[in-house]
Amino acid sequence: MRRLLIGLVLLTAVCIVAVFIAARGDDDPKGDTERGAPGFPLRGSLAGDTEAIDSAVAAWREETAEDAEEEAEDEDEEDDDATRERHARRPDAGDDVAVLWIGRVDEREEVAILESQAGLLAALTRRDSSAGWFVRSERLRGEDDFRGSVPIGVGDAIVTPARNEWRYVDAGYSSSYQDVGDGLLWADGSVGADGFVLPERAVSDRIPIYVTGIGGRFVRPEAYEAFTEALESGYERAVFLAAEQAAEMVQEESDFVDDEPPALSVEWTGEVPGYEHAALVLHGDTTSPRRAVVVGYGDRPARSEEKDEGTIRLGSGGKPPYTGDPDTFAAGAYTAFDNFPYLILAGAGAVKTLHALVGTQEIDRKGPFAIIDARRFDEKERPDSVFFGRRADGVVVAPLG
Numbered sequence: 001m002r003r004l005l006i007g008l009v010l011l012t013a014v015c016i017v018a019v020f021i022a023a024r025g026d027d028d029p030k031g032d033t034e035r036g037a038p039g040f041p042l043r044g045s046l047a048g049d050t051e052a053i054d055s056a057v058a059a060w061r062e063e064t065a066e067d068a069e070e071e072a073e074d075e076d077e078e079d080d081d082a083t084r085e086r087h088a089r090r091p092d093a094g095d096d097v098a099v100l101w102i103g104r105v106d107e108r109e110e111v112a113i114l115e116s117q118a119g120l121l122a123a124l125t126r127r128d129s130s131a132g133w134f135v136r137s138e139r140l141r142g143e144d145d146f147r148g149s150v151p152i153g154v155g156d157a158i159v160t161p162a163r164n165e166w167r168y169v170d171a172g173y174s175s176s177y178q179d180v181g182d183g184l185l186w187a188d189g190s191v192g193a194d195g196f197v198l199p200e201r202a203v204s205d206r207i208p209i210y211v212t213g214i215g216g217r218f219v220r221p222e223a224y225e226a227f228t229e230a231l232e233s234g235y236e237r238a239v240f241l242a243a244e245q246a247a248e249m250v251q252e253e254s255d256f257v258d259d260e261p262p263a264l265s266v267e268w269t270g271e272v273p274g275y276e277h278a279a280l281v282l283h284g285d286t287t288s289p290r291r292a293v294v295v296g297y298g299d300r301p302a303r304s305e306e307k308d309e310g311t312i313r314l315g316s317g318g319k320p321p322y323t324g325d326p327d328t329f330a331a332g333a334y335t336a337f338d339n340f341p342y343l344i345l346a347g348a349g350a351v352k353t354l355h356a357l358v359g360t361q362e363i364d365r366k367g368p369f370a371i372i373d374a375r376r377f378d379e380k381e382r383p384d385s386v387f388f389g390r391r392a393d394g395v396v397v398a399p400l401g
Contacts, residue, residue, distance in 0.1 A: 039148030044103025056112035059133035089118035150216030171240035242296030246283035273337035285326035315400030325349035332387030341374035351389035
């Protein structure tokens with residue numbers, strides 16, 4: 001009897017230890033795999049393949065853990081700030097991971113687009129189900145990512161929201177993004193894949209678009225026809241260059257984060273000396289904390305041709321006094337084409353006429369754009385030039401700085 005009691009005690013002790021160990025194991029954090037995100041239901045030819053989904057998430061977690069171990073062992077190697085922030089947002093064991101898209105993009109490759117709980121995007125690829133996933137690229141979500149409303153770009157992929165059909169307008173000089181179906185555009189390592197992703201149906205009061213390498217923007221309905229017409233009439237490269245430069249200007253001066261995509265509009269298209277295609281682009285509007293105006297010029301060259309293109313910064317600034325028209329601005333700048341000096345004046349919205357005071361000379365032109373041979377001015381007087389616009393009622397509109 002005594003031996004039986006001792007045996008029962010030992011058995012009970014073993015069970016308690018086993019339960020304790022199991023309980024400790026259950027305390028280990030285990031992140032969930034979420035299928036899709038707001039505005040982006042899980043799509044792709046492998047969206048129903050649990051093995052593909054689980055293995056892609058596991059591969060990202062494993063690489064994250066391996067890199068963390070290597071960094072801990074190699075204390076002498078210092079990463080830059082961007083790399084440290086990217087690594088900090090990789091998924092820990094307890095972090096959730098959202099799978100936004102997973103499927104085959106061509107006969108050679110399958111792609112998975114994932115997002116960590118902390119806002120790091122990743123594109124993984126593999127040849128087929130017998131091969132392992134490889135982390136091809138990662139990108140931090142930034143202030144130009146607006147969840148649910150505009151496409152998401154990471155590496156060679158752009159995932160589009162499900163609420164609309166989308167198309168790609170190529171503004172680059174190499175191979176571009178291809179629509180592989182189910183809401184994914186794929187570039188497959190293309191260099192110079194510059195362009196715009198536009199909705200097929202412009203039904204919103206703020207039409208979302210995506211500019212490759214820049215991020216989400218919106219176009220107001222009343223400006224959308226001019227915007228798309230410019231892209232479809234040979235000005236796509238000029239518009240892209242101007243948009244890229246304007247975004248850079250705003251970022252340089254910005255100490256804020258927009259809650260929604262800033263506006264983008266094409267205010268003029270035409271010729272400048274030596275270039276058939278030029279575009280005047282306004283980044284932001286009178287409701288934006290910062291605005292910038294840039295002229296872009298150039299065409300899409302063939303691969304064998306050298307790029308002959310450029311931009312002209314006309315100015316930037318904050319919110320102006322209320323004018324009733326969100327595109328209102330005035331700006332001016334000197335530039336050169338083929339080594340000859342020119343004065344550029346620009347204005348839109350409530351601005352109807354463009355003005356410059358250069359020394360004793362007063363220049364006035366109709367908006368929205370004017371280019372003037374500056375050899376007519378005394379070179380010493382150019383630095384003291386004053387630019388401004390006027391509304392139809394004669395009120396002066398101060399220029400962007």
